[in-house]
Amino acid sequence: MYKIIYLSLFVVTMFFSVNQILAQEKPEFGTILKSESEFTFYEKDPEATGIYLSEYGHNFFDVRDNYIWLITKYHAKVKVLNMEGFKNTDIEIPLYHSKKSKEKIVNIRAVTHYNGMRIPVKAEEFYEEEVNEKWTQLKFTFPNVQEGAILEYEYEMQSPFHFNFQGWEFQTDIPKLYSEFYAEIPGNWLYNRSIIGSLKLSVDESRIISSCFKFPGLKQDSDCEALRYAMKDIPAFKDSEKYMLSANNYRSRIEFELSEYKSFYGGTDKYTKTWKAVDREFKTDGDLGVQLKKKNFFSKSVDPGLLTQGDDLTRAKNIYEFVKNHFTWNEEYGVWNDNKVKNAFDQKKGSAAEINISLINLLNAAGINVNMMLLATRNKGLPKKTHPVMTDFNYLVAKVDIGEKSYLLDATNKYMPFGMLPYHSLNYYGRVMDFDNNSYWYDIVPEKSNAIMLRAQMTIDASEKKLTGVFDLINTGYKKVVQDEVLSTTKEDSYIERLEEEISDDFHIMSHEKQLKYSDEKKLTERFNFEMENLFQGDNIYLNPFVIKFFDNNPFTASERNYPVDFGYPMKYQYVLNVKIPDGYNVKSIPENKNFSLPDNGGVLKLNVSDNKSDTLNLFFTFDLNSAHYSNAYYAGLKQFFNEAVKSQSQSLIVFEKI
Incomplete structure (x- = not known):
């Protein structure tokens, strides 16, 4: 990379x-060459x-x-x-x-x-x-x-x-x-x-x-x-x-x-130390090692049942939920920020380090195998692996080992499911500070199932000249985290109004509800009943089947890119539509089918519209990015890939003609 x-x-x-012959002699200050005065355009970058x-x-x-x-x-x-x-x-x-x-x-x-x-x-x-x-x-x-x-x-x-x-x-x-x-x-x-x-x-x-x-x-x-x-x-x-x-x-x-x-x-x-030397220093560091030895304080500050009831995984999940709900993150990053976990716990507010060190202390008090892991956030840069450079790190999380599985936990985000790190922490790897043994590097593997899926059914009433329908919006993984926060911080009326504005002036949501029966920790299902108007033009009905678009524009606009594309996590967008052909109408035209793929199973785009000569029309669209990271060699393909997805959503049209 x-x-x-x-x-x-x-x-x-x-x-x-x-290469010595390529070195240029430094000019005297104030000396301007004729070629420099006449320089007006840089062919290699016309936009400079x-x-x-x-x-x-x-x-x-x-x-x-x-x-x-x-x-x-x-x-x-x-x-x-x-x-x-x-x-x-x-x-x-x-x-x-x-x-x-x-x-x-x-x-x-x-x-x-x-x-x-x-x-x-x-x-x-x-x-x-x-x-x-x-x-x-x-x-x-x-x-x-x-x-x-x-x-x-x-x-x-x-x-x-x-x-x-x-x-x-x-x-x-x-x-x-x-x-x-x-x-x-x-x-x-x-x-x-x-x-x-x-x-x-x-x-x-x-x-x-x-x-x-x-x-x-x-x-x-x-x-x-x-x-x-x-x-x-x-x-x-x-x-x-x-x-x-x-x-x-x-x-x-x-x-x-x-x-x-x-x-x-x-x-x-x-000045450059070995990791063994760093490990020894961390054990007695006032901001880290000392703060990690407060399990007695935490065990006395919570309900004893939190630390004793259930198996290891149950206790770990309950403690994680408790810490998420107990603390409010003050938006501060950093590792060595004069951490005071007792004060943070009492005030119910703290930095990311204080919150996650509190989490580690409680997990230790419950007998869970847990260690602190240092990492750099996505906007910081990757830590050097050849030798310790402690300024490379600006964040810490908990690494929990239960049975044969390991989980990375960060309790700063109240909407983050157990075992998932916030997006800003998805930065390849971190350093696990195992004070009983030796510290080691550990890969950050993001959640694999991250999707936005729509399941829609539509019926067109020719006599009333309007369309009625229902669609289920299903968010999983990191998409679910985002949607949870939206729903928790937005009033219902504002949420519906914003959705209608994003879709169309002719689109009206009649009702909305969470489908808790079909939701879980990493999945959220919502159901909408809706109506659409102004589809009729003369004797024809014109329907853009993509009621909700996943993205309106191609995020990649540059002619070339010299660095990798990093989405943070793999993602899927899927749309399934069943529309009943209105009485007295035939299908005049439907979108062309598409099938594109990125090399090495990097991604798939499919659009399929089937007219089975029955009374319904079925549309299936999927846009899958199977990797979180793509080298710049993929850039041209990704750019075309997104361009086809945008065209599929904006230029697809179903036309019904009156018999």
Whole structure:
């Protein structure tokens, strides 16, 4: 799905590759080439509103005033191709700070080049703005920005935080002609290096420079590894299309993570730990391990029967329902958020971590085999598997083992059935923190039966010139969860009115009820009685058989897609209709049958209308997506697949003619 390569920073000395000839010489600030001035259109992306003409970054360590600073130099030139939709006039540079130290920007300058003029950003127009307790940002706005202008800026960032070694973003929301990153890293600092994304590097070089770093007072200098990465003709990263995981999984970039520091005075600090070390730390962590040892408090705070009555599965389900109903989620994610489960229980409100840790404590008190599982939500990005990176995780749930089956539980959503995780947690895998043994990775497998099904019967009364009918709406799995919330938070009149508006002005719902006899924990059945008008035109009756459409538009509009399609879970849409042919009429025309399928049993679309020369007409439509995830190789097929489904629902017509 995506490519991540982890390398140890200090490897055997490598020669500069033949790609060295592709590296460009960094231009002097203020130099605008004739080709840059005349650049007006990017053939590889005709819709681009702007483009990076060039972009350079340089990271290195430097001793200033007897302190080692991590230095980042940056220089970029951006061409404005079309003012409509161009959003790069405002620049924000994030700066990290602690209580004692902070990053700072020096030697910053910015200029708008237009029609031979240079309009600089004045010194007083650069300003800092606080974001939160750890971050500020330096901001400025380019002046006199017009179509054809070139926006150029450069700066130097000084950072006292050696762990915050800046990586490099090759892909942004506009394309780049050339982007290059160069770094010189002394051997005292070891970093894990990650190349993320599917785009190929034009330059990928590494070499050792002898005695490149001098520390005052020491005779021996450090060697450095010099790294150079570059890309040419980088497409914009467009994440406006639906059904994708976090852009962090796909946007091409390079990340660095401090693994080890060897002091100039001796001694070594290790920052990247093993999972065994993390497991040990978690047991005593105040936000997690300690909070997981509160089962005595919880066992005294609930009805004893909740923990003792029934077999393991019954008790687990009852406890899960209790926690869902007891708590209100405050919409906070996070894992290390100063969790206080006792306070949360007493207040009946808490974060996702506090609610699910409370669930784990109660399950432990009931003697159920349960562990905490860390995961990243869909908008966060997938956790790295090669080594622990705890900032990759922002959520936790419970993993319950009963007999031969395992269940993942999250009690934040009051409508979620036992054994299903909320949609935002359907992110491939998580890390189960088994403190009695060792932690391990565990796959998140979504519910397989997720469907919206309609069963409709219609009768047309020619004398009254109206249609009457009944349809059953059946939602299962995640579709049922959504519908449960709609029905619980919407008044009946508002619900009916909204449905009628979505369907047609000529459609009227006469009655609605839940069919509890045909519903269960993962299935909801509703029955509607309805009438339709204005079907008669002259001697003919025109009926669009799809009373309710599953989707009006194709969600996939881009010509191509460079990242996977992820629906979160497999899904099915099915429509079955039985319509009685009105007395005194014949069937004049019916929709053509269709039968499409995606490769490797990825999906099926069928439309079949049968006229058996009897008094009824039968329609069967199914649209099945058999997988939750599709590689981008499927994109063209999926786009056509959805297009056929939309056409089937919007362009199908049954015509009856008067005899």
